[in-house]
Amino acid sequence: MSSLVIIGGGPAGLSAAIYAARANIKTFVLYKDGGALQKTDKIENYFGFPEPVTGAYLLEQGRAQAARLGVTLVETEVTGIEYADEGFTVKTIDGSYPAKAIVLATGAPRAVPKIAGIADFEGHGVSYCAVCDAFFYRGKSVAVLGQGEYAIEEARTLLPVAASVTLLTNGQQPPEGLPANLLVDTRPVAAAAGDDKIGRIEFTEGDSLAIDGLFIAYGTAGSADFARKLGAMTEGSRIQTDAAMATGVPGLFAAGDCTGGMLQIAKAVHDGAAAAMTAVKHMRT
Numbered sequence: 001m002s003s004l005v006i007i008g009g010g011p012a013g014l015s016a017a018i019y020a021a022r023a024n025i026k027t028f029v030l031y032k033d034g035g036a037l038q039k040t041d042k043i044e045n046y047f048g049f050p051e052p053v054t055g056a057y058l059l060e061q062g063r064a065q066a067a068r069l070g071v072t073l074v075e076t077e078v079t080g081i082e083y084a085d086e087g088f089t090v091k092t093i094d095g096s097y098p099a100k101a102i103v104l105a106t107g108a109p110r111a112v113p114k115i116a117g118i119a120d121f122e123g124h125g126v127s128y129c130a131v132c133d134a135f136f137y138r139g140k141s142v143a144v145l146g147q148g149e150y151a152i153e154e155a156r157t158l159l160p161v162a163a164s165v166t167l168l169t170n171g172q173q174p175p176e177g178l179p180a181n182l183l184v185d186t187r188p189v190a191a192a193a194g195d196d197k198i199g200r201i202e203f204t205e206g207d208s209l210a211i212d213g214l215f216i217a218y219g220t221a222g223s224a225d226f227a228r229k230l231g232a233m234t235e236g237s238r239i240q241t242d243a244a245m246a247t248g249v250p251g252l253f254a255a256g257d258c259t260g261g262m263l264q265i266a267k268a269v270h271d272g273a274a275a276a277m278t279a280v281k282h283m284r285t
């Protein structure tokens with residue numbers, strides 16, 4: 001178990017990979033897609049390019065550079081991270097990766113679904129972390145809002161603890177291979193409602209579902225979701241790190257937009273390099 005696993009293949013993740021590989025560390029980059037950089041069609045403030053370049057071009061060059069240095073790039077979606085004997089196990093939709101250290105670099109936080117009431121009940125029955133909060137819902141009825149692999153992973157954590165778990169897909173088709181005891185409701189959600197804490201989900205068609213707790217697992221899991229579950233400090237959806245990009249959890253580092261501050265390529269590249277150098281030091285001690 002001596003590899004570094006980097007979650008995210010944007011400028012932060014790729015920069016981390018380049019530094020780690022050149023320090024002779026077996027390095028994996030697990031990435032779902034091109035992230036924010038892929039959406040950028042004209043960059044003219046990044047060092048070294050006298051003419052504007054596209055994000056897609058920068059990504060292609062960064063990936064090629066990392067691959068040439070021996071980094072293993074894997075296109076997949078990370079759904080969870082668990083502690084293992086001498087480090088971590090990174091779970092993806094295609095299998096697991098052992099890691100002695102991890103760099104979280106999944107970019108800016110995901111959008112929270114714009115559904116009335118959700119923000120009002122945060123901490124009052126609305127949770128973003130099944131591993132952290134499942135215990136409070138022993139024998140109760142809970143729902144997971146989401147329709148992807150991350151939502152299923154959250155539901156799997158809740159199923160052995162809660163009396164019932166309902167996956168609310170908010171009008172989307174649920175994926176294949178759901179756990180047998182997971183209930184599914186595909187109706188579009190209008191609002192989260194209740195008194196001092198959440199008590200029900202109201203559907204746009206008028207009916208409602210009584211619940212004691214709602215777990216938000218929309219889209220894919222981001223760095224802050226992983227960090228929180230491993231006990232790292234977050235501020236809202238940003239991960240707190242020191243100047244060396246360490247989270248405070250031994251072996252866990254973060255870089256780029258997921259740590260907040262200036263959301264720019266130059267900062268992501270710096271963070272990635274710093275995170276890798278600190279991770280390498282950690283792996284050698």
Ligand SMILES: Cc1cc2nc3c(=O)[nH]c(=O)nc-3n(C[C@H](O)[C@H](O)[C@H](O)COP(=O)(O)OP(=O)(O)OC[C@H]3O[C@@H](n4cnc5c(N)ncnc54)[C@H](O)[C@@H]3O)c2cc1C
Pocket residue numbers: 007008009010011012013030031032033034035036037038039040041042043044045046076077078079105106107108220221222223255256257258262263264265266268
């Ligand atoms: C429209 C637009 C224009 C911009 N213009 C500029 C500009 O001109 N100059 C500039 O400096 N910056 C610009 N930016 C900002 C810049 O793109 C970001 O600051 C930078 O890309 C952040 O890098 P990152 O590596 O932290 O995150 P990202 O580039 O967002 O990369 C995140 C990576 O994490 C992966 N990921 C996320 N979740 C998972 C998961 N669960 N499993 C596996 N992989 C996952 C994604 O697939 C992606 O590979 C722009 C951004 C946008 C959206």
